[in-house]
Amino acid sequence: MNIKLAKSIAFGTKPSETLEEYFSAWQWLYDNKIELREPDYIYLDKLICDGNVIPKEGYFKDPLV
Secondary structure: OOHHHHHHHHOOOOOOOOHHHHHHHHHHHHHOOOOOOHHHHHHHHHHHHOOOOOOOOOHHHOOOO
């Protein structure tokens, strides 16, 4: 995956074929520390709290938002 593909899947420009692909795109953005707008960080935090994106160790001590 690359930044262009991850963003297009995560933001819905390119429909994902599965939920796994959708969550993988968000995981890729998180793992690669891609700069996002505030609403996107809030949504990413929700995906982490829901267990759909795996956070780095210590995330809940110092979350994104």
